[in-house]
Amino acid sequence: MAMDVIDYEIFGAEMQFVEVELDPGEAAIGEAGAMMYMQDDIQMDTVFGDGSQQTSGFMGKLLGAGKRLLTGESLFTTVFHNEGSGKRRVAFAAPYPGKIIPVDLTEVGGTLICQKDSFLCAAKGVSLGIAFQKKIGTGLFGGEGFIMQKLDGDGMAFIHAGGTLHEKVLVPGETIRVDTGCVVAFQPSVDFDIKYVGKIKSAIFGGEGLFFATLSGPGKVWLQSLPLSRLANRIIMSAPAAGGRSADQSSLLGAGVLGGILGSSDD
Amino acid sequence: MTDSVFTGRLFGPGIAGAGVAAGAAWELTGGLRILPLDPGLGILNAEQPSVTSGGFNAGGLRIAWQDGDASWAFIVDAGDEQARCKATAPPQISEQFNGITRKRNRLERRFKMGGALLSFIILLPLLLIVLFLLNRDRIASWVVQRIPVAHEARLGDMVLAQSRLQMKILDSGPDVDAIRNIGKRLTTGSAHTYRWFVAERSDLNAFAAPGGVVVVFRGLLNSVASSEELAGVLAHEVAHAELRHSLVGMVKGLGLRAAVSMTFGDLSDSVFTDGATRLTELRFSRDAEREADAEGLRLLMAARISPEGMLRFYERLASEKRGSPPAILSTHPASGERLDWLRNEVTKFSGSWQPLQVYPGKGTN
Numbered sequence: 001m002a003m004d005v006i007d008y009e010i011f012g013a014e015m016q017f018v019e020v021e022l023d024p025g026e027a028a029i030g031e032a033g034a035m036m037y038m039q040d041d042i043q044m045d046t047v048f049g050d051g052s053q054q055t056s057g058f059m060g061k062l063l064g065a066g067k068r069l070l071t072g073e074s075l076f077t078t079v080f081h082n083e084g085s086g087k088r089r090v091a092f093a094a095p096y097p098g099k100i101i102p103v104d105l106t107e108v109g110g111t112l113i114c115q116k117d118s119f120l121c122a123a124k125g126v127s128l129g130i131a132f133q134k135k136i137g138t139g140l141f142g143g144e145g146f147i148m149q150k151l152d153g154d155g156m157a158f159i160h161a162g163g164t165l166h167e168k169v170l171v172p173g174e175t176i177r178v179d180t181g182c183v184v185a186f187q188p189s190v191d192f193d194i195k196y197v198g199k200i201k202s203a204i205f206g207g208e209g210l211f212f213a214t215l216s217g218p219g220k221v222w223l224q225s226l227p228l229s230r231l232a233n234r235i236i237m238s239a240p241a242a243g244g245r246s247a248d249q250s251s252l253l254g255a256g257v258l259g260g261i262l263g264s265s266d267d
Numbered sequence: 268m269t270d271s272v273f274t275g276r277l278f279g280p281g282i283a284g285a286g287v288a289a290g291a292a293w294e295l296t297g298g299l300r301i302l303p304l305d306p307g308l309g310i311l312n313a314e315q316p317s318v319t320s321g322g323f324n325a326g327g328l329r330i331a332w333q334d335g336d337a338s339w340a341f342i343v344d345a346g347d348e349q350a351r352c353k354a355t356a357p358p359q360i361s362e363q364f365n366g367i368t369r370k371r372n373r374l375e376r377r378f379k380m381g382g383a384l385l386s387f388i389i390l391l392p393l394l395l396i397v398l399f400l401l402n403r404d405r406i407a408s409w410v411v412q413r414i415p416v417a418h419e420a421r422l423g424d425m426v427l428a429q430s431r432l433q434m435k436i437l438d439s440g441p442d443v444d445a446i447r448n449i450g451k452r453l454t455t456g457s458a459h460t461y462r463w464f465v466a467e468r469s470d471l472n473a474f475a476a477p478g479g480v481v482v483v484f485r486g487l488l489n490s491v492a493s494s495e496e497l498a499g500v501l502a503h504e505v506a507h508a509e510l511r512h513s514l515v516g517m518v519k520g521l522g523l524r525a526a527v528s529m530t531f532g533d534l535s536d537s538v539f540t541d542g543a544t545r546l547t548e549l550r551f552s553r554d555a556e557r558e559a560d561a562e563g564l565r566l567l568m569a570a571r572i573s574p575e576g577m578l579r580f581y582e583r584l585a586s587e588k589r590g591s592p593p594a595i596l597s598t599h600p601a602s603g604e605r606l607d608w609l610r611n612e613v614t615k616f617s618g619s620w621q622p623l624q625v626y627p628g629k630g631t632n
Contacts, residue, residue: 108285109276109344113323134324134374136381169284172331172340187285188323189276189342216321218278218340220285 006123006156008102016100017093018158020121022082027124028090029077034120036093041084046076067130070147079124092121092158096228099165103185106154108220113192114159114185116149123155133192141194141211143180143227159185163226170217177212181227187219271355273348275328277301279339282308291330291341291352297359299330301341313339318356318363320370328352328367399522407518411511416458416478419514423478427464435467436482446483449498449623452570453505454479461505471584475504477513491580494623498567499577506562512555560605564612573620574613581606 006028007021017036020028038044048061065075082088094100100120103112113131122128131150133139139146151157161184170176170190177195186192194211197203203210215221236242271293276286290302299313313332321329321342328343343349353364399406430436437443446463454461459479469486476482481504483497491497507513567574585606 107283109288131323134378136377139381171280172278172338186323188344189278189286189321189327189329189340190323191321191325192323218286218342219322 008156008158010100010102011091014097014099015094016098016160017091018100018102018121019089019091021087021089022080023087024082024085027079027081028121029079029124029126030090030092030121031119032076032078034092034095035078035080036091038080038090039088041082041086042088042090043081043083045079045081047079048076068128070130077128094120094160096162097231098160098162098224098226098228100158100160101165101167101222103151103157103159103222104155105151105157108187109189110152110154111188112151112157112159112185113188114149114151114222115144115161115183116147118159118161118184119149119151120158120160122151122153122157126151126153126155126157135193137194137211138192138213141180141209142183142192142213144183144192144213159222161222161224162228162231163224166223166225168221168223170215170219170221172218174217175214176221177214178223180209180211180213181229182223182225183213183215184222184224186215186221189217190219190221191216271351272302273343273352273355275330275341275343275348275352277303277311277339277341279334280337286342289341291343293352293355293357293360295357297357299332299341311339313341316341316360318360318367320367325371325374396523403519403522406522407515410518410522411514414511414514419511420460420478422514423462423476423480426476427480427482430466430476430482437465437467440465442483442488445494446481446497446501449494449572450481450501450505452572453498453502453566455570457505457509459508461508473500473504475507475513477508477511479508481505481508490583492583493576493579495573495576496580497576498570498572498623499563499574499580502563502566502570502572502577503559504563505566506559507555509566510555510558510562512559516552516555557605557608560609561612564609568616571619571621572623574616578609578613581609 006026009019009021011017011019022028022042032046035044048065068075068077080090105112105126116130119128129150129152131148133142133144133146133148135142138144151159165184168176180194183192191214193214193216195214197206197208197210197212202208272290273292274288274290277289278286287308288304289308290304292300292302294300294312297315299316301311301313303309303311313330314334316330316332319329319331321327326345328345328349330341330343332339343352353361356364427436442465443463446465450461450463457479461479461481464480464482465488466482466484468484469489470484471486471490472484473487474482481501483500483504487500488497491500563577564574567577585603
């Protein structure tokens with residue numbers, strides 16, 4: 001499968017977008033709705049499935065589309081071709097605050113397992129599949145569910161997650177414990193498991209839940225500092241319309257605390 | 268020895284974090300010789316490596332070894348490469364593969380069990396509904412047996428009160444007395460306290476509410492030719508009350524709705540409002556009608572009232588059906604089958620019937 005080599009540039013700090021440069025005849029696939037802008041001569045083409053196979057027949061396409069539904073992506077993928085004679089640019093924006101990270105699939109061995117819904121865009125030819133988590137415990141308590149996304153190919157792929165994204169290298173035998181929900185992507189050589197927090201007291205009052213996710217090397221892993229669900233939770237908690245408090249955080253500590261305990265008068 | 272070379276990814280000190288592609292081959296001594304594709308790395312020899320499963324879903328093969336303080340690992344992906352790795356492994360290594368196979372089988376087994384359990388939990392409410400539907404008669408009668416007669420009478424009062432809003436209902440008068448006289452003979456020894464009413468409506472109809480409330484419509488009173496015919500209709504309605512058909516129907520409906528709303532959440536209107544509409548509707552299933560016929564006939568026999576009247580009334584209904592069907596047929600579907608059955612049953616009985624008091628304006632048979 002011939003991959004298209006993509007030049008790119010990432011703009012912004014916390015709410016990023018990636019601008020991808022396409023040579024004449026090159027193409028990129030994007031998550032539906034992720035496109036931000038594109039230059040002249042770039043043709044947008046919506047295909048059923050992930051656009052990686054050109055001749056897979058109707059059933060193959062249907063299967064691909066079904067997989068996309070399972071991973072929370074939309075049924076259709078948009079392919080952006082450069083039909084012009086010079087280099088043209090198309091940009092894809094992240095849907096919520098966080099970082100976009102470029103992953104060269106060749107460098108990681110051709111396959112990357114990532115959190116579902118984290119795919120943003122990729123060179124045409126990268127196929128999006130599902131990786132079914134077969135460890136029951138990890139699926140239930142690992143924070144990523146049973147269905148993860150698998151990116152296959154040898155081109156560039158861009159994934160996106162909330163907060164700051166951190167790339168970590170695990171040497172053979174190295175294990176890190178991660179808060180559940182913070183795992184964004186990892187090489188398939190990495191063992192993804194769960195581990196009980198350890199003590200009843202920590203499990204109940206530690207605030208980390210009952211389990212940690214554990215990642216064992218060797219290989220590269222990407223972690224996110226702020227899963228969207230956590231951010232959404234905080235927003236709901238402080239949204240007056242949803243019964244939250246609109247009290248100013250910068251108010252005097254005592255007043256803030258007392259207000260919190262006694263219930264502020266302005267809700 | 269090139270056919271014994273399998274490819275994988277090498278991880279170790281001095282190598283990029285994501286590893287590099289490399290080939291490897293087993294040595295007869297149980298060691299592993301690594302042949303990196305990158306010529307800068309040179310050939311590596313792994314002494315006493317341990318083989319475990321690793322990676323996502325334990326699908327990969329992790330060959331790990333120590334070189335002084337440095338840990339190395341060589342990962343072989345699932346598929347042909349792994350099969351070749353396993354096939355060419357020397358005896359001291361292949362023992363370790365058994366453990367890996369066991370571990371993978373266990374993972375697969377647990378995954379399947381978990382999947383089965385999950386689908387069971389998802390399908391459980393549906394399963395319960397099916398079970399309920401299959402056993403609804405038994406469940407409903409079990410529940411109904413536990414409802415005291417006094418409660419049933421209260422339900423009857425509710426139905427009566429609701430009916431009073433829709434039609435004029437007489438509590439007394441010569442017609443009510445006549446009905447009561449016949450009814451008393453039919454209901455001797457009943458647990459219910461029967462109350463008899465006449466509704467001032469021209470429909471040819473009668474109904475029995477729970478707890479022994481029997482309402483006969485004026486239209487029906489006008490159409491019966493004799494007291495025996497009236498007795499036949501009353502016997503049928505009393506049978507409904509005695510068999511507590513409206514309660515059974517209500518319990519069935521409520522139970523089904525409760526089960527459905529437990530499964531699919533609240534369906535627009537609440538269980539109870541719907542149950543209340545059901546109560547006033549008072550429709551019975553065909554089975555219930557057939558049961559009421561049989562029980563009604565038995566009541567007539569017990570009261571020594573000639574069942575001929577019941578038969579004749581049904582026959583007349585069936586013949587009138589061709590024109591505009593009387594209202595009673597919409598709630599009491601009189602099929603030909605039922606009529607035939609009744610005719611057959613009636614011929615079986617003969618005996619000395621106690622004639623009924625002549626109902627004012629009607630003859631006796």
